[in-house]
Amino acid sequence: MGKLVFTLFFILQSLVISYSDTFDDEATVSIEDFPEYAVPRHCAEFCAESVREKRLVGTPGKSRVIDAMLNTPTLHLNPEAPDILSILRDKYELPKGFQGPLAEYDFIIVGAGSAGSVLASRLSEGKQASVLLLEAGKPESLFTNVPVLAPFFQQTEYVWQYLMEPQDGVCIGMEGGRCFWPRGKAVGGSSVINYMIYTRGLPADWDGIAANGNYGWSYQEVLPYYMKSERAYLKGLKDSPWHGRDGELAVEDIPFRSKLSKAFLDAGKLLGHRRVDYNSPDYFGFSYIQATMARGRRCSTANAFLHPHKKRKNLHILHSTRATKVLIDPVTKRAYGVEFHRNGQVYQVGAKKEVLLSAGPIESPHLLMLSGIGPKQHLESLGIPVIQDLSVGKTLYDHISFPALAFTVNTSRLTIVEKREASIQNVIQYDHYGDGPMSSIAGVETIGYIKTNESEELGDLPDIELLGACASLASDEGSIVAKGIHLAGWLYNDVYKPIEGVESFNILFMLLHPKSKGYLKLKSKNPFEHPKMYGNYLTHPKDVATMIAAIRYIIKLVDTPSFQKYGATLHTKKFPNCRQYEFGSYGYWECAVRTVTSTLHHQIATCKMGPHTDPGAVVDPELRVYGVNNLRVVDSSVIPRTIVAHTNAPAIMIGEKAADMIRRTWGMI
Structure with a gap:
């Protein structure tokens, strides 16, 4: 009986990655029967850097919980295996019939995190658009669904191992005297490794953002997007008008x-x-606490928004894939594609409609600057041709x-x-x-x-x-x-x-x-080298x-x-x-x-949203990058000022709202 229970445990854990009963694998077909594939080329520069990144990952502490989960002879799992996190890892293969990424899609989304997962799901609904979703990290495994293990993943391949630049007078008791800034690096982004706390921000927060010239972002205007995603099951709040019941994102009490x-x-x-x-x-x-979990198991944005739809013909998800540059015509200033590294090869794929950066508050500004969008003097000092002079990375707040x-x-x-x-x-x-x-x-x-x-x-x-x-x-x-x-x-x-x-x-x-304001900038034009991050805590x-x-x-x-x-x-x-x-x-x-001095992983404002009169703004209230056509930033980096929220729920809301704005732009509503 005990062996049977353990077998069922592992099988159920693998199945509950999805919280939907349906898979619309044949529901959407918007790509031609004879597609043109992207042609890879051998890497000529910065080719070994992705290997160096892996060496930055620390050795995770010993988890007795994982040992208990592995302690079942029925599955013959080996606790000493070199990659125990691969156990029952979710799979995101290209839909049946496709041999590789296509040469062109309607939309390319960089980053399958809290916002990017929502965006990819919404834009690929129906038969109106083809979507390529790129993610540097790997899919979730059996272990990431277990809430008590959240802190374990801070030292694994599921996070970007960022370190703040040394600052006198803070993080004195941390290793090397440096503040550690782990961010989610997974299909699902930080929603795979966070503490699942669901908070939206106060009415005064969003009303203040709108009052600063960001039309469409008042509390009453963003609230419907929070509720659209939400499937709340909260004791005592069954009839609350402030919670959604029919969304994909489970929000429940912690059992x-x-x-x-x-x-x-x-x-x-x-x-x-x-x-x-x-x-x-x-x-x-x-x-x-209200948490993003379903029946005691983590509900990441990958679980909620991607896993049920991963067989859509018009949604191609490439994990373990590193975007290194947005392709922009320097004359027309139109974004027309993305360059990325995958399996040791380099691809350039076109976007017929838009390139959408959802890589998070560190990687989105990083990628913009690598692509020639950022402070002119800084980019020129590194030999990067300037496409648009903007205050990318000049504002950074953190909780x-x-x-x-x-x-x-x-x-x-x-x-x-x-x-x-x-x-x-x-x-x-x-x-x-x-x-x-x-x-x-x-x-x-x-x-x-x-x-x-x-x-x-x-x-x-x-x-x-x-x-x-x-x-x-x-x-x-x-x-x-x-x-x-x-x-x-x-x-x-x-x-x-x-x-x-x-x-x-x-x-x-x-x-x-916090009244202390930080910033970030490039360390070099090597896309695999982390940017320099200054918290100014x-x-x-x-x-x-x-x-x-x-x-x-x-x-x-x-x-x-x-x-x-x-x-x-x-x-x-x-x-x-x-x-x-x-x-x-x-x-x-x-x-x-x-x-x-510990971060709570809520960096914001590095691609600050603001009206055209704001010299620090990088994107407008419709999240379009100023001065560059067909390029938007859709993640928590656009939040212009501190809010009373853990940033996972706001990022999901931003993804929902952006999807509507984009679909309206292209007549898809």
């Missing part, structure tokens, strides 16, 4: 909840915070956090402890019911919005998002989460190793509106003050009876580099946040 999640909400109530649906206009309060607070409790089985949860029993429970600890998003359970005393905004506009968790950096003995954020060994061993045998949890926070004193106010508020929250009944106690071991400060003083906490 696993610890007692600490209720303590978080109860503590918030004691401090005056209401229970709310934070994805409605009545957002200002505390709540359980940062301090995931290093730890609270211990004197009550057993309150928190997630990896070595305890990684059991065959929990695997079976997850297989049968889609719940239990494996359905937890690495311990993160609750969310709350607060306005600190540092805020200068009028009204109920939060400056901090709180995230309650039932785990800490010590819960996996430093093997996964700490390793995933590149926490230095000297810091972990000194501060967190002593509490590995004690149940502990964390409440982290997100700085919603904490260069504005208000950001430091707001983060310290958030820490003090969290300590106040945990000091309520809701947490104290479990003996919740702040772990007061000083960071070794901050010993000169009194623990709890302003100086100590500033030293601490500069030691563990």
Whole structure:
């Protein structure tokens, strides 16, 4: 019986990659019966660089959960295999009858991430257009569907291993003193490796963006696109007018909840915070997290929007394929195709209608600049012919956090402890019911919005998002989460190793509106070399003050009876580099946040949207690149200012809205 259960577990895991019961493999035929194929050529420049990229991937920490999943003799899986992530990997082969990419498509989309997956699905609907979707990463595997494994993938081939340029006074406690910026590199993009938190942004956020000259982007105008994608199944919100019911993207409650999640909400109530649906206009309060998952399993944009349609004749998806240049006529300034590397060969494929960049907030500006679109002086310094002088990469905002607070409790089985949860029993429970600890998003359970005393905004506009968790950096003995954020060994061993045998949890926070602004630029004209990224974290004193106010508020929250009944106690071991400060003083906490300065992977504005009067704008409100015809950017890089949201849901909305704008342009509606 046990062997049968395990066999069914792995089979079901492979099947639930799709959340649709239908495959429209014969539904759309818009490509000729005798297609003309693109002719590859041998690579002449930067040919070995893609191999070098693979060497940048770190060695993932040891995951007991994966060991438990592999521990089944019925499938004869080998935990020591060189690529365990290939187990039951989804497949995106060309539709039956096609031998390779065509010479020309109506649309070429670069990037199959949160926005690109939606865009490809919508533009390939019906029989009106042919679509080529290019993705540098690989498809999802069995393991990526398991929520508790989210932090494990930060050190795998499923992420771009970006490092921020060294900056004095931040990330002191990270490996090499550098901030780590992992971004999703997969069919599904960051939605394959993120924590699945579904947040849209406040009405004031989108109304402010529209008021700055971005017509069509007010809250009332973007809300229908959020709801179009959404298939919500949320307790108590069945009849809510603010959620969609018929979309492809599953949004559900996290099945696993610890007692600490209720303590978080109860503590918030004691401090005056209401229970709310934070994805409605009545957002200002505390709540359980709404997550992009279906029956306890991750619902990535690839799962939702691509997998059910991958056999469409007019949708060709090429993974493990690196776009290196947008082809642009320098006279007419019209984008007419894309150059890409695949299997050691180089292709140039034409776009009859448009080229659409959905490669994310790092790779979209990277590709624009490689193609001659960007700051003129910078491009000329690298010998890149300038097609259009635009402020590409000159604006960059990011949400940062301090995931290093730890609270211990004197009550057993309150928190997630990896070595305890990684059991065959929990695997079976997850297989049968889609719940239990494996359905937890690495311990993160609750969310709350607060306005600190540092805020200068009028009204109920939060400056901090709180995230309650039932785990800490010590819960996996430093093997996964700490390793995933590149926490230095000297810091972990000194501060967190002593509490590995004690149940502990964390409440982290997100700085919603940092005043510090970063930028990025090319390192060279080698397309396989990562750009230089400058976060400029904490260069504005208000950001430091707001983060310290958030820490003090969290300590106040945990000091309520809701947490104290479990003996919740702040772990007061000083960071070794901050010993000169009194623990709890302003100086100590500033030293601490500069030691563990962690991104939440929400970089935006590198291809900023704005009206033609905005000198920093790269795209117009219809996402068209200024000065270049038939070229748009469709991803979170266009968001012009910070919003109260994790950027996965906004990117999906952008993909939905862009698809309508594009179809309207070409008379496809």
